[in-house]
Amino acid sequence: MIESLLSGVSTLAECDSQLAQIPSSLEKCRRRCWLETESKTDTIETSTGNVLNESINSSELFLASVVKVYCTSTAPNFHMPWQMLSQTNCTSSGFVISTHPSKRWIMGNAHGATHPTNIRICKHGDVTKYVARVLHIGHECDLVLLTVDDEQFWIGLQELSFGYLPRLQETVVVAGYPTGGDNLSVTKGVVSRVTISTYSHSLEQLLTIQIDAAINMGNSGGPCIQGTHVVGVAFQGIAQSQNIGYIIPVPIIFHFLDDIDIHSCYTGFPRLAFDWTPMENKSIREYFAIPPNKHGILVNGIERACLISQVLRKNDVITSIDGIPLGDDGTIHFRRGERISFRSIEKSKFIDEEISLSVIRDNRELTITCSLDSNPTTVPYHLHDQLPQYIIYAGIVFTPLTRSYLKAYATSEWYRCAFAFGITNLIDYVLNRTLLKQEKDEQIIILSQILVDTINNGYTSSCHNKRLFKVNNVEIKTMKQMNEVLEGLLANDLVEYIRFELENDGLIVISKAEAKQANERILKQNNIVYEKSKDLI
Structure with missing residues (x-):
């Protein structure tokens, strides 16, 4: 795919003759990327020999199609997985890519619509916030498709068409609603680099455009425009650096859209593990x-x-x-x-x-x-729009190790604060590249905390954040398996004690008879409705 699918605009310099042939299996993607013909491409020369339609300065061609997205989110609490965190509000940008009655689509960033409780969209120059909903969301590529059911919203809107992957030193324009005001902001920048880089929302490594225009909070999801066509979606910047912004390029956008067309839903990106x-x-x-x-x-x-x-x-x-x-x-x-x-x-x-x-x-x-398959890593990069799994037995809380769990300690700085929080052992599991997954659904199960009660007296916080290896000599690989093992032991009248073997030779032994009475008491004391996550009930 890469050599032709990601090559430059056909009206620019000829592509290198050494480019490899596109695999036939990707012809659908290739056709979509080269949808626009040469005659439709605006080519006004600049001093550097690049192309830019200067009429873009009027902004009239795209202003009406760039919208502001308001999202209220309620994310789960990964430290206390039976609870949700307080609601948070954020704003981002989006733009209309289809106005057809059967596909009224607005594209934006996934991180601006994650764990949504309420989404509203406001058009440029309007004061009405229309209720929106998520149609498809791709966390790996940080893209989302939204729609508005109110017919009034779509009056006067025009869809923006996609262009090509820009070349180095070409000028682009980024439109959106960054923090600092409610009106649309338009910023001009130059393409500095096209490379594979990490998407901060998912930690996936995908193709990225770097430009010398800053992408600020609220800018995310806005279109990156060259001439009269969208060549990317603004999605992240670098907090410590000025005038550096990152754009999701057309090939990634089309992969997302083609995925939805082919499979009727977003399935993700494959991984050679x-x-x-x-x-x-x-x-x-x-x-x-x-x-x-x-x-x-x-x-x-x-x-x-x-x-x-x-x-x-x-x-x-x-x-x-x-x-x-x-x-x-x-x-x-x-x-x-x-x-x-x-x-x-x-x-x-x-x-x-x-x-x-x-x-x-x-x-x-x-x-x-x-x-190809999408086999995730042993410690998942993210659990966006998912609820954490957990099991509480005798006040002992077990949950899978995820990066979302570690981020709950110190957001993006969890790996730097590992010693202070006593989670260096967990960081080792994340960074250990020799820890290769042996089974498809394999997880690292940890004892996250102990809800203090007389039944678990003596088992101190030194047991917290330790990996669980075995339950009554049965090796534990997944939460689902652990639940089945635990239920089997509880149903077996010959079993008197439940034995949990932890890393560093840690050991916890609980009387099954006493635990039966204590479980209800502990749940009531801590205002917990369920002793396990709903997917395990």
Whole structure:
């Protein structure tokens, strides 16, 4: 996909003849990205030879289609998973991409519509806030489609059309409603870089445009415009830096929209779950007998829960993916003078789509294929729009380890505050790249806290934030399995004690007979309705 799908506007300089051929399976995406013809592209030359339709300064072409989004959110409390946090309010921007009666769509950022309790949208120059609802949301790519059911809202609105991925040094305009006022703000910037970077909302690594215009709070979700076409969606900036903003580019937008068209819902981005090492060192190349004309990366470890584990092996050297050659540093050719991570190939595909890899294994060249899946990491990057799982037994609270749980300590600075909060062991699970998932739904279950009662007297806070390994000698892999094991033990009259084995040889033993009486008392004392999350009841 990458070489042609992400290449520059057809009216600019010719694309490099070395660009690899687009895999046929992605023709649908390619056609959508090149929907606009050359004759429809505005090409006013500037001093740098780039293109910009100066009439954009009037803002009349897009002002009416850029809206302000008001969202009231109620997120779960990951430290006390039976509770919700206080409501919070935020504003963001959006723009109309379809006015067809069957698809009245407004595009914005997912982080501006997460855990929504109420969403309202206000048009430019209007004072009425119309009730909106979420149609589709993609947290990985930080995109959302909203709609408004009130017919009055759509009067006078026009949909904005999409353009192409801009080239370096081309000028773009970002429109939105940043903090500091209620009127629409328009900012001009230059494309500084196109690369793979981390989306802060999901920690997913996807294609990104960097511009030299700041993206402030409230700007998120606004269109990035070149000429009369949208070339991206504003979504994040860097707090400590000025005049740096990041844009979600057209290829990611079209992946999101195509995903919805093909599957009738958002399914996400696939993931090849393996670790790798560059093959830049001369000695390692000689050790694995890599010919001078071959380049690629060395596979270190593979998650057995991922489909790729059925065909890929440790110490395989991947030389190309879908016919696109890899460099020794793990990058692929993008555009003239530009290279991006090979991960962009897998991210350009859909879940259940096939991918082929050329590998060198035991001095033999092989081509292997497999279907792609979205197998999440052992410690999930996010749980947006999901409620946390938990089990309370004898006042002992168990929950899966997630980054959302760690962020509850210190938002984005949790990894820096690990020692102060006594969670360094949990950080190790997050950062340990050798902790590869062995089963599809595998989780790291932790004892998060103890609700003090006479039945758990003596088990101090030193047990908090410790990983649970076994319950009565049964190894625990998931919350669902733990619930089944615990219910089986409680139903077995021959079992007198429940034994929890924790990391660092920690041990908690509870009398089953006493716990039966204590559970109701503890729930009542702490005003807790359910002893476990609803998905486990």
